[in-house]
Amino acid sequence: MKRREILKSGAAGIIASSSIGADVWRKSAEKMKILVTGAHPDDPETGCGGTIARYSQAGHDVTVLYLTRGEAGIPGTGHEEAAAIRTHEAEAACKILGAKPLFAGQVDGDTMVTNEWNKKIGSIIASEKPDIIFTQWPVDTHRDHRACALMVYDAWLYGGRKQAFYYYEVMTGSQTMNFNPTDYVDISGTIKRKWDACFVHESQKIRETYDQDHGKMEIFRGMEGGYQYAEAFVRLQQSKQGILPA
Ligand SMILES: [Zn+2]
Known part of the structure; x- marks a missing residue:
């Protein structure tokens, strides 16, 4: 390849990447629909409550789907x-975070990954029409968490891979395992709302152990991401890039 051609192909690369950036920027001005899924009341709140609050604070619609x-x-x-x-606690937590709760109808400790349930979760997600x-x-020690991850991934895959897709972590080291984040969200400004939403789950006594698990994670992910407090995510490589709160 001649020097001029190399320059030309390099320029094309820059144009391509900046046009992706432009697309992201244009979409960020629009109202987005965010769908956060979790196996139990308290998983979405502890895993990404600060991020949920940031989205809702910015005027986006957030739905929390509890399996x-x-x-x-x-x-x-x-x-x-x-x-x-626990339904009452989940509703109260969603109110604090500015999200809408939905319940899929499975049973805690007895979750099933079947073709029928894959389709049901797929149709709930399709009707919500999320952007992210x-x-x-x-990879999690709790079977219900694994079931949730598999069915939501299946729904995304067979729904045409339309949305940006991110995984969140819960109690890393004792539940989530082998989690290496690709993205970080600064939750320093919404941390108090997150704590309120987590602590409203009084039946789970989250307040008593928070500093030992989720509290440590928020601080450590903050150190990695360059913030006071952060939540961390793994973007599914095949999904498009979503607009995370900057
Ligand atoms: Zn859970």
């Missing part, structure tokens, strides 16, 4: 009663 109502999550309490308590999807990371 279950946390039926098995209160020791000594029956499924029906626990579901009622967030879900749990599939």
